[in-house]
Amino acid sequence: MPSAAAVLRAWGLKDHIAANYKSILVRSLISKFISFATVSLGAALFLPKLGIDSLTTTDYLAIGAIFLPNNLIFAIPMVL
Secondary structure, three states: OOOOOHHHHHHOOOEEEOOOOOHHHHHHHHHHHHHHHHHHHHHHHHHHHHOOOOOOOOHHHHHHOOOOOOHHHHHHHHHH
């Protein structure tokens, strides 16, 4: 199976993506931050309803980091 870079090169899209890599990475970072904030806030609002009250703010941030989607990891090979 050909790599993603080979497919993009065959379609002539590799140059277009390479020219816009900063935009792709910035959008990925912004979406990663939004996902992190959403998961952390959701954990902070939902876990106390389950009776888990002993967590601190850093615990909620850690939960957000653990369950964060890896959209940036999948965007980087597309740039290369």
